[in-house]
Ligand SMILES: Nc1nc2c(c(=O)[nH]1)N[C@H]1C(S)=C(S)[C@@H](COP(=O)(O)O)O[C@H]1N2
């Protein structure tokens with residue numbers, strides 16, 4: 444039996460967090476990030492095979508559209524604290540080199556397959572251990588909180604990186620509005636589950652074997668850190684679907700997979716919530732996932748990274764990876780008691 448059974452039979456859960464541990468299907472074949480590459484017998488080179496080589500290997504074609512999703516200009520401030528020395532990655536790289544397995548596993552699949560994604564209406568629910576559960580609609584996402592631009596480095600666990608000018612608001616400001624109960628210790632996040640719109644949720648190969656909906660989590664302390672951000676835009680406009688429209692998390696000191704896209708639920712909990720990549724391959728992807736050049740991935744080094752958009756098509760510039768992705772001053776204190784080798 445595969446995960447697909449759930450989808451084809453149309454059994455709907457209330458939330459991924461309601462799934463009992465013993466219902467989680469053990470993964471055997473589809474345990475690697477780039478399983479398509481593996482399935483083709485190309486070996487474990489997935490992380491280093493450039494997107495253009497993989498382009499067109501599989502054309503599921505589902506949601507392909509000739510017009511692009513309409514984004515809208517946003518109003519925001521530009522606090523000096525979040526301007527960084529690195530130059531920004533060009534917009535057409537940020538929006539065409541994506542990981543969003545709901546739309547396919549190759550880097551250009553999300554751009555190719557997500558342009559018809561409908562985000563209106565949208566509902567984001569904040570519930571669980573809060574004083575006042577909140578429901579936000581699409582308009583609330585850009586109007587209820589003062590928006591600011593933050594230039595953050597984004598470091599994928601696959602050892603590539605970008606510098607993105609996000610627009611949004613701090614996660615803490617939303618959590619404060621909901622009022623976090625003293626019993627809460629963790630925050631869980633969930634992506635939209637809509638197989639009609641997200642072909643990777645219907646087709647197991649296209650979706651990379653992930654157990655959908657995609658879920659993520661943070662400790663409450665991490666979530667309240669001023670760097671933890673909810674992005675509703677980039678380059679001054681609302682997010683395109685491939686980057687997680689209409690709202691996604693950005694946790695710049697952690698590997699990119701923590702930065703969950705197209706969020707519909709945020710729940711305050713009193714235990715560590717399950718997370719998608721950890722469920723798929725716990726020996727490779729931990730709950731913490733802090734960027735750390737000294738702790739290698741079992742299949743590749745994390746000491747350096749390819750800077751996307753720099754150095755040309757065949758020789759993207761390699762730069763050293765920084766501890767906590769360069770945000771150590773802000774977050775190292777959170778992990779003083781933690782063995783980062785054990786809690787990767
Ligand atoms: N729902 C969902 N969120 C997701 C992913 C995904 O496949 N599904 N991929 C993650 C990974 S691995 C990375 S590196 C970042 C990529 O964000 P970007 O495409 O905006 O650069 O999104 C993260 N959020």
Ligand SMILES: [Mo]
Pocket residue numbers: 542598599600601698699700
């Ligand atoms: Mo990633």
